[in-house]
Amino acid sequence: MIITIEMMNxxxxxxxxxxxIGAVLLLVLPRRIRSAFCxxxxxxxxxxxxxxEAGASLNFSFLNYDLMVSRVDRLSLAFGYxxxxxxxxxxxxxxxxxxxxxxxxxxLYVGSSLGVVFAxxxxxxxxFWEIMAVSSLFLIWARRTRDARKAGLRYLLVHAxxxxxxxxxxxxxxxxxxxxxxxxxDGGVASYLILFAFALNAAVPPLNGWLADSYPxxxxxxxxxxxxxxxxxxxxxxxxxxxxLELLMWxxxxxxxxxxxxxxxxxxxxxxxxxxxxxxxxxxxxxVGIGSVVAINGAIAHAxxxxxxxxxxxxxxxxxxxxxxxxxxxxxxxxxxxxxxxxIFFMVGAFSISGVPLFSGFVSKSMVIYAAETAHFGIVVLxxxxxxxxxxxxxxxxxxxxxxxxxxxxxxxEPVPPGxxxxxxxxxxxxxxxxxxxxxxxxxxxxxxxxxxxxAPHLIESMQLLLFTGLAFWLVRxxxxxxxxxxxxxxxFYRRPxxxxxxxxxxxxxxLFEAVERFSLRLAGYLVKxxxxxxxxxVEATRNISHILLRTEKPAPExxxxxxxxxxxxxxxxxxxxxxxxVVILAWDFLF
Amino acid sequence: xxxxxxxxxxxxxxIFIILDLLVVSGHVHVTFPWSHVPGxxxxxxxxxxxxxxxxxxxxxRYWLQRGDDYYDRNDEHE
Numbered sequence: 001m002i003i004t005i006e007m008m009n010x011x012x013x014x015x016x017x018x019x020x021i022g023a024v025l026l027l028v029l030p031r032r033i034r035s036a037f038c039x040x041x042x043x044x045x046x047x048x049x050x051x052x053e054a055g056a057s058l059n060f061s062f063l064n065y066d067l068m069v070s071r072v073d074r075l076s077l078a079f080g081y082x083x084x085x086x087x088x089x090x091x092x093x094x095x096x097x098x099x100x101x102x103x104x105x106x107x108l109y110v111g112s113s114l115g116v117v118f119a120x121x122x123x124x125x126x127x128f129w130e131i132m133a134v135s136s137l138f139l140i141w142a143r144r145t146r147d148a149r150k151a152g153l154r155y156l157l158v159h160a161x162x163x164x165x166x167x168x169x170x171x172x173x174x175x176x177x178x179x180x181x182x183x184x185x186d187g188g189v190a191s192y193l194i195l196f197a198f199a200l201n202a203a204v205p206p207l208n209g210w211l212a213d214s215y216p217x218x219x220x221x222x223x224x225x226x227x228x229x230x231x232x233x234x235x236x237x238x239x240x241x242x243x244x245l246e247l248l249m250w251x252x253x254x255x256x257x258x259x260x261x262x263x264x265x266x267x268x269x270x271x272x273x274x275x276x277x278x279x280x281x282x283x284x285x286x287x288v289g290i291g292s293v294v295a296i297n298g299a300i301a302h303a304x305x306x307x308x309x310x311x312x313x314x315x316x317x318x319x320x321x322x323x324x325x326x327x328x329x330x331x332x333x334x335x336x337x338x339x340x341x342x343x344i345f346f347m348v349g350a351f352s353i354s355g356v357p358l359f360s361g362f363v364s365k366s367m368v369i370y371a372a373e374t375a376h377f378g379i380v381v382l383x384x385x386x387x388x389x390x391x392x393x394x395x396x397x398x399x400x401x402x403x404x405x406x407x408x409x410x411x412x413x414e415p416v417p418p419g420x421x422x423x424x425x426x427x428x429x430x431x432x433x434x435x436x437x438x439x440x441x442x443x444x445x446x447x448x449x450x451x452x453x454x455x456a457p458h459l460i461e462s463m464q465l466l467l468f469t470g471l472a473f474w475l476v477r478x479x480x481x482x483x484x485x486x487x488x489x490x491x492x493f494y495r496r497p498x499x500x501x502x503x504x505x506x507x508x509x510x511x512l513f514e515a516v517e518r519f520s521l522r523l524a525g526y527l528v529k530x531x532x533x534x535x536x537x538x539v540e541a542t543r544n545i546s547h548i549l550l551r552t553e554k555p556a557p558e559x560x561x562x563x564x565x566x567x568x569x570x571x572x573x574x575x576x577x578x579x580x581x582x583v584v585i586l587a588w589d590f591l592f
Numbered sequence: 593x594x595x596x597x598x599x600x601x602x603x604x605x606x607i608f609i610i611l612d613l614l615v616v617s618g619h620v621h622v623t624f625p626w627s628h629v630p631g632x633x634x635x636x637x638x639x640x641x642x643x644x645x646x647x648x649x650x651x652x653r654y655w656l657q658r659g660d661d662y663y664d665r666n667d668e669h670e
Contacts, residue, residue, distance in 0.1 A: 262648075264644060265651070373624075385636065386643075386644070389637055393641055393644060457616040460615060460616055463608070464636075465637040466637065467604060468636075468641070471601050471638060472637070473645075474597075476642070480645070484660050485657040485660060487652060487657055487658075488662075489656075
């Protein structure tokens with residue numbers, strides 16, 4: 001085994017290492033300083049991050065393969081920044097958590113996401129991709145409820161399937177091209193397998209079932225992390241590998257509306273938000289598919305802004321869940337006076353995702369729509385605008401209306417730890433800062449930005465959309481009563497037939513084993529009985545057969561009163577047989 | 593009360609139509625069939641919102657919505 005390592009220095013340092021070391025160290029530290037230690041790791045990672053230099057890489061030769069465990073360019077840096085920042089904000093929000101399982105899982109999850117983003121070759125990518133799937137799983141299982149356990153298992157199975165497709169694609173790609181470097185793919189079976197795996201993690205319908213199934217089952221703080229990483233890592237991978245694939249543009253535009261429609265039907269607050277992840281990732285996937293400079297910039301900007309405001313929204317609904325133990329709109333209402341601070345933070349997130357001017361979504365989402373306009377895809381523009389309407393309807397109006405207003409259910413919220421408020425406050429501040437001063441975000445994008453969101457036509461268009469969506473909501477709000485239902489989604493295809501599969505692969509096989517066992521025991525018993533007296537049974541059988549053939553009246557069934565001694569052959573007969581055989585052998589010997 | 597709302601929304605719509613005519617029309621960088629309809633996005637917002645609400649509700653009522661325990665019924669195997 002030959003391993004050569006180039007000089008590792010500050011300009012190409014793989015950030016994932018910091019989180020992996022941190023996760024190991026965390027376990028040996030005293031429990032009360034673990035939360036603070038998580039924050040220290042994020043800060044350390046940030047210090048290393050700002051010292052990375054675009055263009056640097058860390059090559060590593062392993063078993064005759066050239067790996068590039070770290071590749072720093074402006075694309076990976078943009079995602080790196082938002083991941084480290086979100087890891088820090090999530091750490092503040094979950095400062096009160098004393099569960100080391102969640103802390104370790106969160107650190108490994110953030111670290112492996114960074115590992116994927118800075119991976120220069122497909123082998124490293126796959127390695128971190130799988131760690132991401134497993135570590136995020138524990139953020140779901142850490143809730144330790146029956147539903148979480150089952151949803152987590154489904155999450156694991158889906159991602160194991162995606163990971164296998166990715167590995168198959170990578171091996172094929174290696175065989176065809178001889179290179180493991182992760183760059184733009186040129187088509188062929190290998191790249192379709194890889195595209196499938198990326199699309200599965202980006203939750204592109206019909207591969208979206210796992211997201212809204214599992215994210216609402218995560219822990220209060222775990223879902224904040226979940227909402228940020230997996231899908232956006234997939235967006236990064238799509239940008240790197242498949243920018244400009246027109247299929248993705250249409251998939252993204254449809255996905256944006258798909259998520260909105262399903263979100264409207266959701267009853268669980270965090271499930272509603274999960275469907276809006278699908279919808280928002282649709283904008284990014286659409287931007288990737290358009291593939292122009294402004295579209296790619298838009299996709300990255302939107303991913304950046306989205307991670308922050310979606311994290312904030314999950315923090316808001318998580319706080320409600322923490323304080324009341326409830327998350328379904330049919331069980332919530334009238335929290336305005338008791339949780340007004342959470343409402344304010346939540347509304348910052350809601351205004352951001354809806355693209356209200358001066359909030360972060362306004363400056364990022366519009367870049368993708370602008371790119372679609374420039375590329376002259378009118379239908380895409382309309383679909384994305386429709387998704388904007390649905391977003392404001394569900395998150396800006398419906399969810400807060402039914403959670404903080406509507407029917408007062410006299411809930412008595414528990415006090416909320418200050419860390420949760422500080423986490424929400426900081427995230428809100430960043431969302432507003434990006435909205436007010438977009439250059440903060442635009443300066444991080446890989447290509448120079450010549451886009452100006454605050455123009456009179458754009459402002460007027462946006463205000464028209466938002467105000468008249470609000471008007472329509474106000475007119476029909478009385479008819480929007482929520483229902484305690486669930487909505488079937490593509491996870492039906494593996495959840496409903498699971499009973500059938502269980503029967504085919506488990507119940508039926510164990511029944512087959514039982515039948516074989518019963519049969520062989522009976523066969524053995526029968527053989528023992530027959531073996532005790534084969535001649536007797538043979539005589540019995542010939543008698544029975546002759547009765548059947550001659551159609552005479554059948555004698556009384558013998559075996560019940562059967563006595564072996566009755567048919568036992570006399571000893572002399574056996575002696576005679578032996579003697580005769582001896583005579584035959586001797587005669588044979590004599591004659592020949 | 594109802595009339596109040598109606599007047600307010602019509603007033604806002606008129607303001608937007610005027611703004612569209614004065615500010616937007618001359619400055620659109622790419623033209624689509626709807627670029628020259630003043631107040632198009634007001635209409636789109638209003639109708640789009642209703643379309644999503646009723647479209648989703650229809651889809652849910654007749655196809656996708658099931659009881660809360662849909663996946664848990666007859667689930668004796670853990």
